[in-house]
Amino acid sequence: MASIQVRDLSKVYQRDSQRIPVLDGLTLDIPDGDFVALMGPSGSGKTTLLNLIGGIDTPTSGQLLVGGTDIARLSGPALAKWRSRNIGYIFQLYNLVPVLTAHQNVELPLLLVKMSGRERRQRARTALEIVGLGDRLDHFPRQLSGGQEQRVAIARAVVSDPELLLADEPTGDLDRASGGEILDLLERLNREFHKTVVMVTHDPHAAERAHRVFQLDKGVLSQ
Amino acid sequence: MxxxxxxxxxxxxxxxxxxxxxxxxxxxxxxxxxxxxxxxxxxxxxxxxxxxxxxxxxxxxxxxxxxxxxxxxxxxxxxRIGSETRIITRNAIALVFPLPLSYLERLRTVPGVRAVSWSNWFGGRDPVNPRNFFPQFAVDAGTFFPMYANDLDIVQATPAAGTAPPGVDPKLTAFLEDRTACVVGEDLLRKQGWKLGQTIRLNGTIYPGSWAFTIRAVYRPKSKSFYGESMYFDWKYLYENSQRRAGVGVYYLSLDDPGRAADIARQVDVLFENSSAATHTESEQAFQAGFISYYGxxxxxxxxxxxxxxxxxxxxxxxxxxxxxxxxxxxxxxxxxxxxxxxxxxxxxxxxxxxxxxxxxxxxxxxxxxxxxxxxxxxxxxxxxxxxxxxxxxxxxxxxxxxxxxxxxxxxxxxxxxxxxxxxxxxx
Incomplete structure (x- = not known):
C-alpha cells in the first residue's frame, strides 16, 4: 500500500535569522496506485513536497503518512531503511554513478537487501529489460544517451520493487521524443505494475499523462 | 650489476x-x-x-x-654485536688515544678474566682508489681469533706445513707463519675481486708508508650482525713497521662469568686510575653504542x-x-x-x-x-x-x-x- 495522506503540512527553511516558508498548511490525499503530477512555478514548493513524501527532508509541522507510516517520526537510520524499501526516486539529471555500468547502477539499491550476487544481477537485468535496455547492461553512463540514462535511473528506482515512485522533472533534461518514452514508461509502471507515481513537472504535456494534477503556488495548493 | x-x-x-x-x-x-x-x-x-x-x-x-x-x-x-662474555678496555679520554702494551700482563691478573687480546685501528687507504674504504684492524693473531671463534668461520686458507698454537684454528697456520699475512671477510674478497694468496697494498694514513699484505685466509661471519667486510692482520707487523710507535687501541677481555662483567670492568678501571693512561672499560655492546654516539x-x-x-x-x-x-x-x-x-x-x-x-x-x-x-x-x-x-x-x-x-x-x-x-x- 502506497497511499499518501498529507495533513496541514508546513515546511519552513531558516537562513540565518530569516524564516523562509515553503509549504504552508498543505493537505492532500493520494490513493494507492494513483499517478499524480505536481505543477507550479519555480519556488512554489513542489520539489520540497516531493522530498518530504520521499523522506529525504523533514517537515516543520503537520502529519505525513505514507503507506500508513508517519515518516516524520522516523529516526535517521530508520528513515534510510524505509526509503530503501518503499521509495524509488527519479532525478531530473539521472544522477547515475559514472564509474558503474548500467547493470551495476541498477544493482546499487539491492546492496541494502539480503540477496545473493547472482540474484542481484538477475533482478537488475530484469529491471533493465523492462525499461528496454537489456542490451546495454555493461555500458557506462558516458556511453548512453540522456534518454537511456534516465531509463537506467528508472530501472534503478524500480529494482527493489517499491510501491511509490517519485520523479522530479524526469523529462526536464530530455528532448521531446526521449521525454515521451520516459513518460510512456512511467505510465506503464503505473498501469501494469501498479506503482503509485508522484511526478514534479513544468511541462503541461507531461502532466497530461497523470490521472490528477495538483497546482502549487507559494506553498499553497491552488487546485 | x-x-x-x-x-x-x-x-x-x-x-x-x-x-x-x-x-x-x-x-x-x-x-x-x-x-x-x-x-x-x-x-x-x-x-x-x-x-x-x-x-x-x-x-x-x-x-x-x-x-x-x-x-x-x-x-x-x-x-647488538658483541658477546656478554667479553668487555672492552680503551683509553678513558677517547678511543683515538692508545693504551700501553704494558697493561696486558696486569689485565691478565684481574680475577675473573679468562683471556686478553687487543687490536688497533689501521686506517689504510687503497692507493688506486682512496674512496674504496674498508675497515682494517691490527690484532694479536694468537689470541684474537680464538676469542672470536664463535663469531666467524675460516672458509678459505692457504695450506701450511706447520701446526697452529693450541686453541687456534689450524686453518690459520699459514696466516700465523707470515708476518705480512692478513685475513679478509668473504664479502670484501668478492667485492674487491681479490684471490687467496694475492698481495694487496694499502697506504697508511695513521702509520705512513705503503703497506703490503698477503691474503692467507678468508672468514665468514656466523651472524648477520658481525661485519663481513673487514681485514685483520698481525699487530706485530704494525708495531715493527711503525718504528714501535703503535700502541693498543682496545683490549678485549673474555670473562669466566658474564654476571660479573660490571664488577670486573670497575676493577680494571680502578687498576689504572692513577696511570699515565686511565682506562674506560665497558661491555662490547656499550662500546658499540659509544662508537655510534660519535654521530651525535x-x-x-x-x-x-x-x-x-x-x-x-x-x-x-x-x-x-x-x-x-x-x-x-x-x-x-x-x-x-x-x-x-x-x-x-x-x-x-x-x-x-x-x-x-x-x-x-x-x-x-x-x-x-x-x-x-x-x-x-x-x-x-x-x-x-x-x-x-x-x-x-x-x-x-x-x-x-x-x-x-x-x-x-x-x-x-x-x-x-x-x-x-x-x-x-x-x-x-
Missing amino acids: LTALLPLAVIVLVPLLLWGLAKLSDRLQQRLTLSPVMLVFVNLSRNKLRTLLTTLSVAVALFLFSALGGVLDTISDSI NLPFVIRIIGLAVVFAILLVAANTMAMAVRERTAEVAVLKTLGFSDGTVFRIVLAEGALITLGGGLLGALLAKLLIDTSGFNAGGLLPPMRVHWSTVMTAVAAAGVVGAASGLLPAWQASRMRIVDALRRVE
Missing part, C-alpha cells in the same frame, strides 16, 4: 604496473559483481591518475620512513624526520580525500536517497582513504626492504650492512593505516553528515 639495476627497474616498473592495472580496471569491473568492497575500489578508479599519484606519493614517503627506520635498525644491529643524537634526528614525512603525507592524503568527496557530493546524496545509511557512507569513504594509504604504504615499505637489504650499504664500513627489519616494515604499514584513517576521517564524517536536500541543491 643486478643490485645496481634493481632500483632503476623498480622505479620504472612499479608506476608502469600500476598504470596497466588502472587501464585494465574498466574491463575487469564489467565482469565483477557489485559489492560494497567493489564500490570502494570503483570510487578509487574514478580519477585514476590522482589515485595513482597519491598512492605513489604515499609509497615514496613510506619508503623514506622505512629507509630511515632501516638506519635505526642497522644502528641497533651494530650495538642521530636516532632522534632520524625519528623527527620520519615523523615529519608521515605528517606531510597525511596532509596530502587528507587533501586528496577531501577533493574526492567534494566532487561526489551528488553521488553521496543519491546513495543516501537510495537508503544507504550515514554509517555506510562513512565507512565507504574511510575505506577509500585507508586503501590508498595502506596500498602505498605496503608498496613503499616492501620496496625499502627489498632495495636496502640487497644494497649492502654499510656507511663506509662504520656500520654492518644496512637492513630494514620486518618490524620496521610493519610499523610503516601501521603508520600508513593511521594516516589513512586520519586523512579519511574528516571527509568521511562530512559525507555522512551531509543532508540529502542540501547536497542535491548544491549540485543542481
Whole structure:
C-alpha cells in the first residue's frame, strides 16, 4: 500500500535569522496506485513536497503518512531503511554513478537487501529489460544517451520493487521524443505494475499523462 | 650489476604496473559483481591518475620512513654485536688515544678474566682508489681469533706445513707463519675481486708508508650482525713497521662469568686510575653504542624526520580525500536517497582513504626492504650492512593505516553528515 495522506503540512527553511516558508498548511490525499503530477512555478514548493513524501527532508509541522507510516517520526537510520524499501526516486539529471555500468547502477539499491550476487544481477537485468535496455547492461553512463540514462535511473528506482515512485522533472533534461518514452514508461509502471507515481513537472504535456494534477503556488495548493 | 639495476627497474616498473592495472580496471569491473568492497575500489578508479599519484606519493614517503627506520635498525644491529662474555678496555679520554702494551700482563691478573687480546685501528687507504674504504684492524693473531671463534668461520686458507698454537684454528697456520699475512671477510674478497694468496697494498694514513699484505685466509661471519667486510692482520707487523710507535687501541677481555662483567670492568678501571693512561672499560655492546654516539643524537634526528614525512603525507592524503568527496557530493546524496545509511557512507569513504594509504604504504615499505637489504650499504664500513627489519616494515604499514584513517576521517564524517536536500541543491 502506497497511499499518501498529507495533513496541514508546513515546511519552513531558516537562513540565518530569516524564516523562509515553503509549504504552508498543505493537505492532500493520494490513493494507492494513483499517478499524480505536481505543477507550479519555480519556488512554489513542489520539489520540497516531493522530498518530504520521499523522506529525504523533514517537515516543520503537520502529519505525513505514507503507506500508513508517519515518516516524520522516523529516526535517521530508520528513515534510510524505509526509503530503501518503499521509495524509488527519479532525478531530473539521472544522477547515475559514472564509474558503474548500467547493470551495476541498477544493482546499487539491492546492496541494502539480503540477496545473493547472482540474484542481484538477475533482478537488475530484469529491471533493465523492462525499461528496454537489456542490451546495454555493461555500458557506462558516458556511453548512453540522456534518454537511456534516465531509463537506467528508472530501472534503478524500480529494482527493489517499491510501491511509490517519485520523479522530479524526469523529462526536464530530455528532448521531446526521449521525454515521451520516459513518460510512456512511467505510465506503464503505473498501469501494469501498479506503482503509485508522484511526478514534479513544468511541462503541461507531461502532466497530461497523470490521472490528477495538483497546482502549487507559494506553498499553497491552488487546485 | 643486478643490485645496481634493481632500483632503476623498480622505479620504472612499479608506476608502469600500476598504470596497466588502472587501464585494465574498466574491463575487469564489467565482469565483477557489485559489492560494497567493489564500490570502494570503483570510487578509487574514478580519477585514476590522482589515485595513482597519491598512492605513489604515499609509497615514496613510506619508503623514506622505512629507509630511515632501516638506519635505526642497522644502528641497533651494530650495538647488538658483541658477546656478554667479553668487555672492552680503551683509553678513558677517547678511543683515538692508545693504551700501553704494558697493561696486558696486569689485565691478565684481574680475577675473573679468562683471556686478553687487543687490536688497533689501521686506517689504510687503497692507493688506486682512496674512496674504496674498508675497515682494517691490527690484532694479536694468537689470541684474537680464538676469542672470536664463535663469531666467524675460516672458509678459505692457504695450506701450511706447520701446526697452529693450541686453541687456534689450524686453518690459520699459514696466516700465523707470515708476518705480512692478513685475513679478509668473504664479502670484501668478492667485492674487491681479490684471490687467496694475492698481495694487496694499502697506504697508511695513521702509520705512513705503503703497506703490503698477503691474503692467507678468508672468514665468514656466523651472524648477520658481525661485519663481513673487514681485514685483520698481525699487530706485530704494525708495531715493527711503525718504528714501535703503535700502541693498543682496545683490549678485549673474555670473562669466566658474564654476571660479573660490571664488577670486573670497575676493577680494571680502578687498576689504572692513577696511570699515565686511565682506562674506560665497558661491555662490547656499550662500546658499540659509544662508537655510534660519535654521530651525535642521530636516532632522534632520524625519528623527527620520519615523523615529519608521515605528517606531510597525511596532509596530502587528507587533501586528496577531501577533493574526492567534494566532487561526489551528488553521488553521496543519491546513495543516501537510495537508503544507504550515514554509517555506510562513512565507512565507504574511510575505506577509500585507508586503501590508498595502506596500498602505498605496503608498496613503499616492501620496496625499502627489498632495495636496502640487497644494497649492502654499510656507511663506509662504520656500520654492518644496512637492513630494514620486518618490524620496521610493519610499523610503516601501521603508520600508513593511521594516516589513512586520519586523512579519511574528516571527509568521511562530512559525507555522512551531509543532508540529502542540501547536497542535491548544491549540485543542481
